[in-house]
Amino acid sequence: MKTLLLSKEQVGRLISMKEVIGTVEEAYRAFSGGQVIQPDYIGIHLPEPRGGEIDFKVGYCKSNEIISMKASSGGFLDNPTAHGVPNGMGSVLLFDARSCALICVMDGSLLTGLRTGASGAVSVKALARKNARKITCIGTGKQARMQIRAISLVMQIEEIHAWSRSPESRECFKADIEGEFGIPVILADSKQQAVEQADILITTTRGKGPLVEASWVKPGTHIVAIGTDMKGKQEFEPEIFRNAKIVTDSNSQCIDKGETWHPLNAKIIGLDAIHGELGEILLGTKPGRENDEEITIFDSTGMAIQDNTTAEKIYRNALENNVGTFFAFL
Amino acid sequence: MKTLLLSKEQVGRLISMKEVIGTVEEAYRAFSGGQVIQPDYIGIHLPEPRGGEIDFKVGYCKSNEIISMKASSGGFLDNPTAHGVPNGMGSVLLFDARSCALICVMDGSLLTGLRTGASGAVSVKALARKNARKITCIGTGKQARMQIRAISLVMQIEEIHAWSRSPESRECFKADIEGEFGIPVILADSKQQAVEQADILITTTRGKGPLVEASWVKPGTHIVAIGTDMKGKQEFEPEIFRNAKIVTDSNSQCIDKGETWHPLNAKIIGLDAIHGELGEILLGTKPGRENDEEITIFDSTGMAIQDNTTAEKIYRNALENNVGTFFAFL
Structure with missing residues (x-):
């Protein structure tokens, strides 16, 4: 052996x-x-x-x-x-x-890093608008780069809007992404400015409170919520979940410790508001995106x-x- | 690296x-x-x-x-x-x-196998009578051999009484132990006959119900209870715990899934009847054996x-x- x-x-x-x-x-x-x-x-x-x-x-x-x-x-x-x-x-x-x-x-x-990067791309294939071209990154660390690397393989990215707390990190992200992929990166002055541009919004921070407000997100946006994978972390104002199509990697994990915990805890949604797992959409037992107006959220907590x-x-x-x-x- | x-x-x-x-x-x-x-x-x-x-x-x-x-x-x-x-x-x-x-x-x-074998010997040093010479093994598989290998390093074993469900296993155990250690092994016709001989009683079976009755165990016996390490397993009539000195490897594990669970569940003892952990005796914060009459039980569930x-x-x-x-x- x-x-x-x-x-x-x-x-x-x-x-x-x-x-x-x-x-x-x-x-x-x-x-x-x-x-x-x-x-x-x-x-x-x-x-x-x-x-x-x-x-x-x-x-x-x-x-x-x-x-x-x-x-x-x-x-x-x-x-x-x-x-x-x-x-x-x-x-x-x-x-x-x-x-x-x-x-x-x-x-x-x-x-x-690799499998988390790929998770966003899998959700984009199933849930983003077919005419999505602009990506917004809140958070510009290693995992933001992984997300772009993976998503660039499943759609044509025309421009990236980026925001992070650290100006050095933003500049470095811009140089790296423009160098590796030739996709223009526009550094935003505020989170709001960046989010308002998004066809696809990716959050990869270590945030411990809401970073993205519900009113900033335009209809038709697909959200890839990566950062929140344990209790105590949070990236979104829970209100954003009220009328969105909520898709998880694992219902039980996301209810317990994903971004989805926050609107449940705030009683903004009930368990029946969760559309289902991404795997169910891939298996064809649940529909993916159904029109160009709905906001879709993919809550990724990561699985063994x-x-x-x-x-x-x-x-x-x-x-x-x-x-x-x-x-x-x- | x-x-x-x-x-x-x-x-x-x-x-x-x-x-x-x-x-x-x-x-x-x-x-x-x-x-x-x-x-x-x-x-x-x-x-x-x-x-x-x-x-x-x-x-x-x-x-x-x-x-x-x-x-x-x-x-x-x-x-x-x-x-x-x-x-x-x-x-x-x-x-x-x-x-x-x-x-x-x-x-x-x-x-x-090695660290479980050693656990019995550590308990013998702390809890068996100093004049203990006779060991009884209920169960004659690999772990019974390990127990003898370890205990033979911490005391003088004069004879071993052995019982198991399978006659072939008993014969094989006798041949192996007599060959390796030169200690005579007496094969018992019944569990009771074997248990009544014991200064130290070692159980290493996959038992799922009481194998040893309380009335068979003589005063001064030290019991090494190895077999029960998860829910559903059992080797002793719970009554045996009533007046014994109960020592665990881990109180929390033994309460939850060790042999100690059974007398607790049967309300034969309360939590306050547990004397303590073997580590506490080794650290000197709790006494070990205090006289030649008490029955001591070491409940071993195994720890990372x-x-x-x-x-x-x-x-x-x-x-x-x-x-x-x-x-x-x-």
Whole structure:
């Protein structure tokens, strides 16, 4: 019994964003089709003053017969200077679910960024207007770049309006995106100015209170709400959910800790106002966008099963291309 | 950044049972001393008819600054014939808690057996009569052997009385133990006959109902209750807890899913009847055995932190002895 080992550099070479969009679609379909066992994740928050945390996300997908475990850490701020490693890292184990043999150990540092980036693109295909051309980014960090990278593969982006708290981050985002994609980036003076331009509005901040007001969002906008994946985070005025078509990655997760928690908690909507899961739309059991006027919201909290299908594809690609090192643990 | 890889064969050579007894004592002390963060474990039960399960146990120990994750599988009955691997396996990841860098990936197949075996011996040191010489084993599988291996290091065993449901298993146990330790094993015709002989009574079955009756247990006996580590399992008539000194590995786990759950559920004891955790006795904050007449019960459910301290010792021993292979995931 041999286990394949893959380094971060190899993982980066072994999968394209186009493939990740495919694996994330597969994950959503499997999840909403009842093909997934995915326990609540567990985590350890290191005591202050050091801080930092590590989470463990486990998922089993019946359709690929893979069990995955991703450990991912973040917030170890002095890592680069004190330990010569990034402030967040990741590791993934893949088990063959027919025997529970460990078939792969791969670096997982890139995985969360990739599969989260792809989630926005999958929602754009299902929920954005066909004539959408302008994207607004609230938040201009790494994940904003991932969103653009993925969405640029599923639609023609004509311009990007961007806002973030930090002027340096905005300027850097503009230079990077214009350099990589040749798409003009207009830096907004205010959030409102940026949001009013959006066909598609993407939020990727660490916001802990409403950043986007309901009155700024024009009819027909598709919202990709990425930032809120745990209790205490918030990016939107809850009022925005009142007449929108609300789509989640996982109803149970979004009700519990997604952006959707806030309007539920404020009694602005009830549970019956949630249209459904993105996987249900992909499976054809629920409609996607039905007209050019509705505001659609995709609430993404992130699921172990996205790691599962994406890591499995990386593993298969490695085997096909003879990349990686085998080690016999047994 | 390099990660040490250790195979099952290397793990087996890298630690002695005597060292495991030390690491399990360290784990109990750290746990009862508030030095441990240990979330509830998560597991996946594969759907029938295949069956089988895999559990993920995570723990952080402040005193050694290690975060461990052990994945362990079991119940894949056709593995040896269909896949050429054991029906249960394990994998352990160790992270340096100061950076969350992955410092070691080791096979974890031997770990649960070793640290569970050691737990009984730690309890014997703290709770058995000093003149205890006779051990009774109810259950004669792999874990019964581990218990004897560990306990033989902390006391002089003069004879072993053994009972199990299967006559073949009993005979095989007798041959193995007499061969390895030179201790006479007397096979009992009934559980009662075996239990009545015990200075120390060890139960390691998969029992799902009472196997040992209260009236069979003589004063001064120390009970090592290993089998019951989840809801639905049971080895003792709950009455046995009424006047015994009840010691747990973790009060919260044993109340929830250990042997102790049964007398609590039957209202034979209240929570105040639990004497304390073994770690408290090791730390000196609670007394151990106080006279030769009391019946002591050690309820062992197993904790992630035992994996943590034991795997850390294996890792340190590997580094000291230049055993293992380094791989750069980053």
